[in-house]
Amino acid sequence: QLPPFDYQPKPYNGPLADEIFAKRKKFLGPSLFHYYQKPINIVEGKMQYLYDESGRRYLDAFAGIVTVSAGHCHPEILDAILEQSKLLQHATTIYLHHAIADFAEALTSKMPGNLKVVYFVNSGSEANELAMLMARLYTGNLGLISLRNAYHGGSSSTIGLTALNTWKYPIPEGEIHHVMNPNPYRGIFGSDAKSYAKDVQDHIDYGTSGKVAGFIAETIQGVGGAVELAPGYLKLVYDIVHKAGGVCIADEVQTGFGRTGSHYWGFEMQGVVPDIVTMAKGIGNGLPLGAVVTTPEIASVLAEKIQFNTFGGNPVCSAGGLAVLRVLDKEKRQSHCADVGSHLIGRLRSLMQRHEIIGDVRGRGLMLGIELVTDRKEKTPAKAETAVLFEKLRELGVLVGKGGLNGNVFRIKPPMCFTKDDADFVVDALDYAITKL
Numbered sequence: 001q002l003p004p005f006d007y008q009p010k011p012y013n014g015p016l017a018d019e020i021f022a023k024r025k026k027f028l029g030p031s032l033f034h035y036y037q038k039p040i041n042i043v044e045g046k047m048q049y050l051y052d053e054s055g056r057r058y059l060d061a062f063a064g065i066v067t068v069s070a071g072h073c074h075p076e077i078l079d080a081i082l083e084q085s086k087l088l089q090h091a092t093t094i095y096l097h098h099a100i101a102d103f104a105e106a107l108t109s110k111m112p113g114n115l116k117v118v119y120f121v122n123s124g125s126e127a128n129e130l131a132m133l134m135a136r137l138y139t140g141n142l143g144l145i146s147l148r149n150a151y152h153g154g155s156s157s158t159i160g161l162t163a164l165n166t167w168k169y170p171i172p173e174g175e176i177h178h179v180m181n182p183n184p185y186r187g188i189f190g191s192d193a194k195s196y197a198k199d200v201q202d203h204i205d206y207g208t209s210g211k212v213a214g215f216i217a218e219t220i221q222g223v224g225g226a227v228e229l230a231p232g233y234l235k236l237v238y239d240i241v242h243k244a245g246g247v248c249i250a251d252e253v254q255t256g257f258g259r260t261g262s263h264y265w266g267f268e269m270q271g272v273v274p275d276i277v278t279m280a281k282g283i284g285n286g287l288p289l290g291a292v293v294t295t296p297e298i299a300s301v302l303a304e305k306i307q308f309n310t311f312g313g314n315p316v317c318s319a320g321g322l323a324v325l326r327v328l329d330k331e332k333r334q335s336h337c338a339d340v341g342s343h344l345i346g347r348l349r350s351l352m353q354r355h356e357i358i359g360d361v362r363g364r365g366l367m368l369g370i371e372l373v374t375d376r377k378e379k380t381p382a383k384a385e386t387a388v389l390f391e392k393l394r395e396l397g398v399l400v401g402k403g404g405l406n407g408n409v410f411r412i413k414p415p416m417c418f419t420k421d422d423a424d425f426v427v428d429a430l431d432y433a434i435t436k437l
């Protein structure tokens with residue numbers, strides 16, 4: 001039984017899963033991937049729960065790919081969106097509107113150092129596109145460095161930064177270096193940040209003119225399977241990159257806004273201040289919204305040209321985004337994530353003692369990964385078993401994410417209102433499913 005939750009979903013009389021799925025296959029193209037053998041028709045969302053066409057409730061442990069930060073249809077955010085929608089839905093930045101300015105002020109107040117200028121876009125890919133452009137214009141260099149196992153977007157440029165085989169297409173993108181991933185569980189140097197940082201220096205020394213435009217990384221790799229970079233790595237690498245004339249970009253699309261519990265921004269875990277920060281997903285609680293924050297100096301390279309997109313900073317998204325920041329603070333979601341996350345990680349680690357298939361439990365706050373292996377010594381990915389358990393969890397009412405190079409990592413990244421009871425339910429369901437398997 002899922003933990004009790006006081007909400008009655010509305011009756012649903014719309015088309016059913018099979019009909020929608022048939023239409024989707026016909027009109028939305030074959031590459032649109034979907035979770036579950038029998039897709040779920042989600043008709044309502046309320047905080048950390050989702051409801052299907054039959055009114056069945058599911059615990060959402062993946063938050064629409066780490067996007068619903070405050071909770072599905074959070075009432076205060078909904079009010080802000082509706083109020084703004086009734087007044088003005090769209091204007092563009094060629095006119096003045098207070099919502100974008102208020103949101104920019106609130107967002108930059110969350111940033112350290114001189115990160116005081118923001119550009120609004122509509123997604124994480126667009127944010128990283130803009131960051132790439134800024135880095136190249138500002139430094140006058142072309143080369144960009146990203147980590148293997150990274151995900152930075154699916155647009156034609158950002159797919160070059162992404163280094164996961166399922167997302168790779170043969171699209172040329174000028175001079176991108178994928179350096180060794182400082183993955184403490186699978187990386188050949190374990191947690192030795194210095195050795196991984198040397199690989200960055202080697203790439204610069206052997207593979208470039210000695211100058212680069214920049215370096216980009218997630219502090220906890222999301223799509224890559226909740227891989228936290230070896231401690232101390234970013235400090236060493238930021239130094240190397242700055243010496244080579246480049247700027248350092250932190251991709252906070254998944255790690256921002258307190259989800260990791262220990263810090264508001266992921267980069268703070270490693271004690272660095274980036275030159276450019278990109279964000280999306282949780283910033284809008286589901287609204288299409290992204291942002292790039294940088295220093296006035298870097299932003300000045302765009303001053304002579306027009307940097308513009310039609311929807312970026314749209315009044316509705318800005319009003320919604322501002323409400324998200326306010327709600328996460330008011331409800332103390334960062335410390336809540338720390339609290340629930342440490343409870344969950346503790347319980348998962350005890351589960352690990354009983355189930356050999358769990359090779360690693362990692363992450364922070366409500367950004368956790370459970371890597372499944374067929375034997376712990378060789379760390380052979382338990383791909384088929386993960387697929388079976390994934391379906392079983394759904395049957396039990398828990399929706400988790402999948403990730404990692406081999407799809408053998410469960411990602412637990414729920415809305416940040418997820419409770420300890422919810423966490424216990426996930427652990428019990430996983431325990432039951434593994435025992436059955």
Ligand code: PMP
Pocket residue numbers: 065122123124125126128151152153154218222223251252253254280281
């Ligand atoms: N960066 C990271 C870390 C991401 O996880 C994602 C999306 N999974 C992106 C960028 C791209 O965001 P979007 O899908 O909004 O373009």
